[in-house]
Amino acid sequence: MTNTPLTIRRAAARDLAAVADLAALDSSSPPTGEVLLAEVGSELWAAIEVDSGAAIADPFRPSGDLVELLRFRAERARRESATERRSVSRLLPRAA
Numbered sequence: 788m789t790n791t792p793l794t795i796r797r798a799a800a801r802d803l804a805a806v807a808d809l810a811a812l813d814s815s816s817p818p819t820g821e822v823l824l825a826e827v828g829s830e831l832w833a834a835i836e837v838d839s840g841a842a843i844a845d846p847f848r849p850s851g852d853l854v855e856l857l858r859f860r861a862e863r864a865r866r867e868s869a870t871e872r873r874s875v876s877r878l879l880p881r882a883a
Contacts (some may be wrong), residue, residue: 791828793850793853795860798822799821806843823861825853837861840841 798806802824803817809831810817818836825833833844835857842857844850 792825794824794826795856796824796826798824803833806834809834809845810843812845813845815841818843821864823857823864825850825857827853833857835861837864 798821802822806822807817817841818834818841820839821837823835823837824831827848831845832848832850833842833853835842835854840858840861841862842854844854
């Protein structure tokens with residue numbers, strides 16, 4: 788893994804099968820909603836559900852640090868989303 792690129796990205800519809808396969812390897816249910824993926828090279832090693840923080844990972848790979856990285860990034864995404872919701876609510880007219 789030393790020279791292999793690491794990518795953290797949001798899951799897309801094209802990732803559904805890979806996430807389902809990863810969940811099966813982890814004996815877990817696939818995450819739902821907004822999901823972040825950790826890929827090493829072109830292989831999916833871990834995923835996290837942003838809202839709940841529930842993570843899945845390949846048990847046959849050293850993926851513990853990737854899960855922690857995903858947890859950090861998911862927390863940041865939750866904070867950014869909350870900030871955006873507050874900003875939008877300030878722009879909306881208030882009911883009298």
